[in-house]
Amino acid sequence: MKRLWLLMWFAGFVLAAVGGAAAAQEVVVGTSVALTGKYDRTGREQLQGFQMWVEEVNARGGLLGRKVRLVHYDDESKPETGAKLYEKLITDDKVDLLIGPYSSDVTMAASTVAEKHNFPMVSSGASASEIWERGFKNIFGLYTLAETYMDQILEFGKSKGLKKIALVYENTAFPRGVASGVKAKAKSLGMQVVYEEEYGKASTDFTSMIVKIKARKPDMIVGGSYLPDSTAFVRQAKENRLTAKIFAFAVGPGLPDFGKNLGLDAEGVMGNTQWEPTLNIPGAREFADKYKAKHGHEPGYHAGGGYGAGQVLEAAVKKAGATDRDKVRQALFDLDTVTAFGRFKVDATGKQVGKPGYTVQWIDGERHVVLPASAATRKIVYPFKDWAKR
């Protein structure tokens, strides 16, 4: 009996050693994304985009000749869970490279963990400039900043002589970033924010808000929102016959679900996008086609960002010639490259400065790029059709 135990001990050691050797030959990339909770839809898209890159890079022979293995967890859309998971990824799973979570909210928390361990993190799903204003040296963004999201739409509104803006937004990092951008831009354009209100992450009923907005008769309704709240707001705007010349929301209208859930009511609603398959970027169409074949729908920018983040990592590791943290960090600072997601070029804080943003609008049941004109796939539809006349 004793001998048997000894044998098993020995076997265990051998297995552990073999396993360790195998692990040394692969590059482990860690990430957490929201697979449940408010950001689940967008989080999952981002993960699927990233997973496609993992498959492709392995088909190409991996990174530095080593196979790439992805470790991912669900952060439940919660910043505190995200922070814990990145701690686990770095200390327990001992990953070689890090990809950021989805949402500015969770990224704010997760990036403090990466900073603590001095571990560079490529962030796909975050755009609040707050993230890059803390003097951190390890967070590299792909997204155009939240503060600039509504610029094109406000400029367009200005060109049509619109003046009064109603602004509503969720009380977390990204929507607040969008809102502060809207306020600054409105001021510089000489437009007036006649109504402003923050709402909670779990808000589903905006009736009281809409009743008040109606009384102020704004020309434009602008929302710093995600998918569930923008969908609910538009539906309730219709129920309460809230009219304006422009309805514009962050995130929601950029996703296929927006049109699916609202049906005809999505018509004319504007939004922002970081990326669309129709953009004239090398590799964008190919990625979109492959994604569609695999997942059954056209990818939105969240999936595109996940895929792009993979390509950025790949470019950085190639440039660094190693997965060493210091070398990868330097490579990310120096990199100026174009992925299927667009240009990647950061400033000294790690903030994205190379990639422009785009404006979309739902026209005839499809999402079209309408601004800037150079990238437009349809002419902008103006003004927003009155609910009573639909």
Add this chain to the structure above:
Amino acid sequence: MQELLDPVVLGQLLIGGLLAGALYALLACGLNLVFGVMRIINIAHADLMLVGAFAAWVLFATLGLNPVVALALVVPAAFLFGYGLQAVLIERVVGRPLLASLLATYGVSILLVNLGLLIFGSDYKSVPVWQGSFVVGEFVIPKPRAAAGAVAVALALGVYFFLERTRLGKAMRAVSEHPHVATICGIDTRRIRMIAFGLAAAMAAAAGAMLSMIYSFSPLTSADFIQKCFAIIIIGGMGNFLGALYGGLLLGVVEAYVGGVLTTQWAEAVAYLLLVLVLLVRPTGLRGAADVR
């Protein structure tokens, strides 16, 4: 703030509040019925609501049924589901320490949420029918909310009259007031409990089917609703059917006005502020019937 003196704005807030409150009431009535009859706090109550919402969604997506029409299928099915659930599981924890029933219903909740995630995923769903609104003078009344409000009031009152007027309803109240004496009087308390849980499940599912026309929902939506439900039954009076009705309507209206006067963020917290206030001033709730055994 000047728009708050406008009678149109005030009236519009009242309409919104009453319609939201009716749905809260329908949901909370079932929770209170179960608590009244068997002293069990059903944590899975809002998940039963989502069962109704998803059933309505499936019936809409496959057969194109309007959720109001779908009620004819959803309500009896939910009744049988609740009846069965009581027979198989909840009956085992009746009369046991409170923790046993809390754990059992919490288990049901986890099971239902994860079944929902497995079958439907966590995407937000909604049933886009009857979008838009009626215009009455200066006021707008959203169609789906009006339908939901009417259904909620009709069902809640229906169950109320059932409890007040019918023999079975009286038996149910007898079990609620004193199960021991009810047994001695020859009432089959086990059957009464199964019917009560069935009714509660049916009301929850009806609320869910109505909710599917108004909000987007996913299997994880239940958490917000169950918390509000608890607040409502404590505000209205634990175990008192009418208390839940009043509590629901009250919460809807107060939320609407707080949202109007202050902000939506305050409106979300008001259920709990109201709860604390009621507990301080009138610890037995508005209808003051809760007795401690």
